[in-house]
Amino acid sequence: MSKSRMVLSSFFVVLFLLFFVALWSRKNNEHSLIRCAKCNVLFISVDTLRADHAGFMGYQKNTTPNIDILASKSFVFTNTRAVSSWTLPSTMSWFTGVYPSRHGVTNKIVFVGNKEASASISLTAPNLTTLAQVFQSQGYNTAAFTGGAGLNHDFGFNKGFQTYKDDVDFAGFSKTGPQTIQWLEKNKNYPFFIFLHGYDVHGQHIPEGGYDKRYVDFLYTGKLTGDKEEQKQLREDGLEKGSVYLTKEDVRFLTALYDEKINRADSFLGEIFSYVKQNNLDQSTVIILTSDHGEEFYEHGRIDHGNTLYDEIIRVPLVIHIPNNMPEKNNVPASGIDLFPTILDAIEIKTQNIENQFNGISLFSDGIKKRKTQFSETQYRYAVDIKSVVKGDKKFIQDEDKQKHELFNLFLDPREQKNVFQSFEKNEDTIDLNNTINQILQ
Template structure:
């Protein structure tokens, strides 16, 4: 994409935004945001959020926020775990293009964001935005992986729980009045599942003797019983409910600071979590829907389009382009992100444990997953309309030939060389990885 085309896309998108504004009652015209707030709730699968039809009321405050926001019902993350998904949000590129991925054959080593790829913070800062990040998952949204690039301030110590993130943000808001891009990573739904009282008993099924980490049991060769899974799900849901209360406080702090009404606020997740589906636990492996279907809500300034629900499938990769278009900043010429309300492909890709490259693509209800090893490719095609649990791969000949062709082309396209240096796991980072269940 040339710079002229990039600027034309921004102009066209802003024209569409302005034209649509008259159709929504919250405001009669589109107002560019004064501030941009991006909140990523780590490890939050959409089907455990009450707004998305979950029978437990896990997130009533998020549902209230949705009255002022656009809710995307079928948002797909580009990756199945933290680093590649955050990398896509930060760069507007698919994981193998921005480069922040797992090193093949290693569970913990990760390559950084390609230093030649600009980040969202680097693009916004020259346009008058003070950039500040508040990061709970400092093991994988890490400085050594390039996630601090472009941030004037990058807070990543002692922010392990949502209350600490909120407190750090609250203190920061008191001392700052300039236009800002604020990024928050909130980690509570991630293992260990240990919600504070009363959220640990908010939902039935707690058995404290089973502990707080499901993956520890699975890695230890223990097959979880139904009671065990019920326990872990109850604690996971409790973590979501706790996070939801803190999210309401964060919105309150933004209001008190005078930033909320005129801000673009995006709430999403980097990936979901598995609780025994397909015999799996945790995340970072096969791109089943519980791992890649995530919440996505976008609040525009002054409630424009508030309460709207978009049923069309989108990729959270589009958050990058949507933010830039909203503030009138042209995207890089080679960016792959397309604004959420424009048609765009939806891909997922990852390097699974064992060095297996996994990619997935969608065409309507059809989902094609390709695993690539030294022995070649294996394709699995699912019909999500008939088989939402992805338990029966379609085997008929020539099924979704166009999707096969598109995924093959996406897989075969050349990727840029990542010239970043893979960081070693130092003792401090190793401690964090153990606390999060990545090391046993």
């Protein structure tokens, strides 16, 4: 064999080996991550966005074209569950890395003796450090632009933020997006951590100018309009009575309005993504996009969210964009408690004392592979006290107030329609799921 052929053969052997090393690395995601040391962080919450209504999660309607582009360049965690089914406790778990029952902000009010007080984390868990406090201690400029209401600063969400906007309740990205860009115009040349939130998809938010009904069946002749008061009444009826009456056409109508709101939110976020790119921030900014909870559309006889823990309410999208990484879909059992440690890991901020605080774990760590369960809870308005745990394809729901238990096989019954608890009450797996809840709450 000639020398040139030997060199060429050696080249292809090396190339072949490099290919398989890269392939192996992609299968072991903790080795494939290229971290973005001390990068900026833009944390986006699309309030009330359920996972199965996003295009990149397989939805057939083109509701999220701009988010889909971001997802196509990012880590997408396809098996993510919120720790609660409404904004207040779920978001506080993002900011603290602990379960709602530990941070204590599980309702808007708490009882101190015989008196009521706002459920501020400064009162319920004053020793917990927040995500924004860590960024501030690292020299970042910190700012939050929110839709208020469940994210009002009275609950302590402003802890660690130098700028915290919450002046309009149930505001959407049409309000918080321009606020973010205006702030960035003054701060983009300095390290920043931004929390950007919008209620665009929430039942208490109506698009500016009203609905254009882009997804509504023009043959709909029902009585529903989709206004805020109507949505509020449907929620209250479901909470009080346990169910409401709607026709299939009504449900399709409400779902179509929901999809329109998602699509409008996506358009506003497209402007944010364009700003980041046009100002050359895309190579120095980690972007997290997720939701605090989903929304129920009569799958279990109700509309809205908060008072149950079925998957239509707790399955949420999670996109993490870290510059210079290959896109990857991952089905590890992710949770809202993981975002705090994951963000710090992605930008190489190490704070040992804070890590001891977490219930969660970085989604890029070796340890995430060992996780078997996802836990959620809601004590919505003190009207319910429900816990759930998912382990593999089994889901167990414990309703303390009603002394009701539900068990679902998510592989055979992904819509959670057939409760098999009575048939498997004494089963070893069922007992294990119940014990798991008790262990988490200890």
